[in-house]
Amino acid sequence: MSSITLTGITKSYDGPPVVRDLNLHVETGTVFGLLGPSGCGKTTTLKMIAGLLEPDAGDIRFDGASVRTVPPERRRIGMVFQQPLLFPHMNVEQNVGFGLRMQGVRPGDALPRVRECLAMVQLERFARRYPHQLSGGQQQRVALARAVVTDPVVLLLDEPLSNLDTGLREQMRRLIRQVQERLGITTIFVTHDQDEASELSDCMAVMLDGSLAQTGRPIELFMRPETVAVARFLGSTNLLSGRLRAPGLLETLIGPLATSCTDPAEPGRPVTASIRWEHLTIAGKPAEPAGSGRATNSFRAVIRDVVFGPGRIRYTVEVDGVPLVAATPIEHEYRRGETIEVRIAPQRVRVLPGEDRPD
Amino acid sequence: MGTIEGTRLVRTWRNAALGRAHPAARIFVVVMFVAFAAPFVPLVVASFSFRWHWPDLAPTQWLWDVRGTTPFPVGWDYLFSPASQLGAAFANTVAIGVVVAIVALIVGVPAAHVLARYDFRGKGLAEFFLLLPIIVPQISIGIGMLLLFMRLGLFRTYPGIVLAHLVPALPYAVRILTAVFQNLDPGYEEAARTLGANRLARLRHVTLPLIARGMATAGLFAFLISSNIFLLTFLMSGGRIATLPTMLFSHIESGGPLDATTAGLVLIVSLPGLFFLLIADRASELSLTVKPPPDGRRMESSP
Numbered sequence: 001m002s003s004i005t006l007t008g009i010t011k012s013y014d015g016p017p018v019v020r021d022l023n024l025h026v027e028t029g030t031v032f033g034l035l036g037p038s039g040c041g042k043t044t045t046l047k048m049i050a051g052l053l054e055p056d057a058g059d060i061r062f063d064g065a066s067v068r069t070v071p072p073e074r075r076r077i078g079m080v081f082q083q084p085l086l087f088p089h090m091n092v093e094q095n096v097g098f099g100l101r102m103q104g105v106r107p108g109d110a111l112p113r114v115r116e117c118l119a120m121v122q123l124e125r126f127a128r129r130y131p132h133q134l135s136g137g138q139q140q141r142v143a144l145a146r147a148v149v150t151d152p153v154v155l156l157l158d159e160p161l162s163n164l165d166t167g168l169r170e171q172m173r174r175l176i177r178q179v180q181e182r183l184g185i186t187t188i189f190v191t192h193d194q195d196e197a198s199e200l201s202d203c204m205a206v207m208l209d210g211s212l213a214q215t216g217r218p219i220e221l222f223m224r225p226e227t228v229a230v231a232r233f234l235g236s237t238n239l240l241s242g243r244l245r246a247p248g249l250l251e252t253l254i255g256p257l258a259t260s261c262t263d264p265a266e267p268g269r270p271v272t273a274s275i276r277w278e279h280l281t282i283a284g285k286p287a288e289p290a291g292s293g294r295a296t297n298s299f300r301a302v303i304r305d306v307v308f309g310p311g312r313i314r315y316t317v318e319v320d321g322v323p324l325v326a327a328t329p330i331e332h333e334y335r336r337g338e339t340i341e342v343r344i345a346p347q348r349v350r351v352l353p354g355e356d357r358p359d
Numbered sequence: 360m361g362t363i364e365g366t367r368l369v370r371t372w373r374n375a376a377l378g379r380a381h382p383a384a385r386i387f388v389v390v391m392f393v394a395f396a397a398p399f400v401p402l403v404v405a406s407f408s409f410r411w412h413w414p415d416l417a418p419t420q421w422l423w424d425v426r427g428t429t430p431f432p433v434g435w436d437y438l439f440s441p442a443s444q445l446g447a448a449f450a451n452t453v454a455i456g457v458v459v460a461i462v463a464l465i466v467g468v469p470a471a472h473v474l475a476r477y478d479f480r481g482k483g484l485a486e487f488f489l490l491l492p493i494i495v496p497q498i499s500i501g502i503g504m505l506l507l508f509m510r511l512g513l514f515r516t517y518p519g520i521v522l523a524h525l526v527p528a529l530p531y532a533v534r535i536l537t538a539v540f541q542n543l544d545p546g547y548e549e550a551a552r553t554l555g556a557n558r559l560a561r562l563r564h565v566t567l568p569l570i571a572r573g574m575a576t577a578g579l580f581a582f583l584i585s586s587n588i589f590l591l592t593f594l595m596s597g598g599r600i601a602t603l604p605t606m607l608f609s610h611i612e613s614g615g616p617l618d619a620t621t622a623g624l625v626l627i628v629s630l631p632g633l634f635f636l637l638i639a640d641r642a643s644e645l646s647l648t649v650k651p652p653p654d655g656r657r658m659e660s661s662p
């Protein structure tokens with residue numbers, strides 16, 4: 001097991017760099033989640049760590065020692081690619097045993113270990129099947145078993161769960177966690193899926209446009225995004241452009257908004273308020289007629305849309321013509337068109353520098 | 360490519376014959392088959408006829424009517440007699456074809472790999488040279504090579520003929536193999552690499568097994584091209600080494616109406632192609648011995 005350190009990694013294919021000045025550190029034995037939109041350079045980064053691509057600049061170190069001159073076949077990594085890429089002319093057992101065979105282990109000696117890995121992904125019964133006789137999810141599990149069979153020191157997973165349905169996906173997440181904990185492999189895990197990233201990773205990063213926009217524990221990223229871009233990418237939050245009027249008070253599209261966040265202290269600066277969906281609370285029918293002395297951060301709103309989800313109801317409400325989303329526990333149903341009051345606790349208003357410029 | 364389509368044709372024909380195809384497809388296949396087979400009918404008839412003059416619909420005299428009365432054997436009797444040297448020509452054709460196919464693969468696989476996977480300076484030129492033997496008439500290539508080979512001592516030798524045959528055969532093989540490599544996901548080799556496979560191990564355990572069918576097609580094509588070449592063999596052999604095509608042309612050359620011997624020879628010359636078409640069909644079926652379960656891919660929803 002070893003730690004992974006990337007410093008100043010830059011890579012371009014033909015045009016402008018797709019990974020630029022990327023720095024990343026993964027502690028020994030932990031899982032690092034790499035979350036980012038399609039095309040931001042996640043696969044490129046993993047392939048550079050694997051040695052399949054050569055960085056244009058920067059260094060990659062395992063346990064402090066540079067591996068830039070070590071070819072992939074000697075880096076002791078296990079990689080699960082975005083597609084399972086099982087060898088079609090080998091059955092499941094042969095696929096899983098391939099890494100051991102390359103190390104010169106005799107098939108008979110390799111078998112117990114192959115069985116063990118297949119058991120880990122719960123596919124013992126499929127040992128004799130060929131890849132085309134497996135479902136997409138089964139193929140991905142074989143790919144995982146194949147990647148860990150040689151006890152690699154680094155495990156690189158490139159969206160290994162992208163082909164699975166929700167149920168299997170959750171099972172597989174647990175499975176990956178189990179496999180990783182049992183083997184203690186330092187793991188980098190690429191995904192589009194935030195739930196997946198937050199469940200699996202000890203530490204995660206949002207990658208935007210070729211570099212890491214923010215790194216931290218999953219909960220930190222969700223609670224304290226540092227830039228509008230990160231907040232927008234992580235989603236489930238309302239972004240309101242505005243200006244800082246005084247410390248602790250914003251002027252936004254929906255009116256004055258109090259915040260306990262005092263970070264950008266200069267008044268007049270363009271800022272964006274980020275209010276997570278679950279922090280926009282619906283406080284029932286407005287008590288008084290419109291306009292008369294409202295409480296702090298309390299707004300009149302009209303319900304525009306109601307969507308039920310597991311464990312919550314998602315309302316789209318309109319405040320002064322601005323659509324906002326509120327996620328509430330399932331306890332009371334408001335109807336479309338109803339006028340209600342929404343409240344935002346000042347400590348829930350996060351202020352981010354710069355304006356929200358959706359692309 | 361022709362051979363791939365050919366094997367497919369055989370399989371389609373079989374499916375149609377077994378009644379598995381759509382009626383329209385069956386009609387189409389029957390028409391295709393008739394169009395393909397029709398020219399062979401008069402050939403077969405002619406190969407058994409002694410006298411068959413226009414405008415007679417059928418021969419007026421068959422071979423078996425005159426058997427034993429002619430001063431020397433004719434038709435099939437002649438072809439299968441030692442005097443015809445058919446056996447040697449057949450062996451030459453097959454041996455040269457096999458060697459051409461093997462050399463075309465040995466040279467073609469690495470070349471196609473490079474052409475399909477890498478961009479390099481002069482790639483356009485390389486691709487142009489691959490087209491050249493198809494664009495330039497064989498006679499110009501042949502004469503040029505002849506002058507060269509005479510100097511190199513390759514004239515009238517088997518290696519000389521093999522080299523000459525490679526001129527048209529290799530480009531075809533390279534083109535087929537390039538397409539094969541273009542269809543091969545480089546991810547398999549990358550996956551093998553992360554599993555500790557060095558260059559040689561990747562080639563042996565991953566790349567070659569995955570392109571085996573494409574190689575079979577390319578080799579077959581090279582063989583078929585070689586076994587059909589007349590002009591280059593004729594020039595390079597200096598009349599010393601006979602193959603089926605040169606033997607056939609020397610018969611046609613002697614003029615006169617299509618006699619039974621020539622007709623029989625034409626049929627024999629067509630044999631390698633047909634034979635290998637069937638082999639290819641079987642080979643592609645054999646490589647599919649692992650059939651998916653009948654109810655599709657998802658047998659069990661495990662675990």
Ligand SMILES: Nc1ncnc2c1ncn2[C@@H]1O[C@H](COP(=O)(O)OP(=O)(O)OP(=O)(O)O)[C@@H](O)[C@H]1O
Nearest residue numbers: 013014018036037038039040041042043044045082
């Ligand atoms: N072989 C290549 N040649 C040229 N450009 C490439 C190549 N591979 C990737 N790119 C480009 O590099 C950028 C990053 O690609 P990459 O595959 O790393 O994205 P990703 O984050 O893994 O995306 P996804 O989530 O869709 O898999 C993309 O803009 C892509 O178009």
Ligand SMILES: [Mg+2]
Nearest residue numbers: 042043082158
């Ligand atoms: Mg990717």
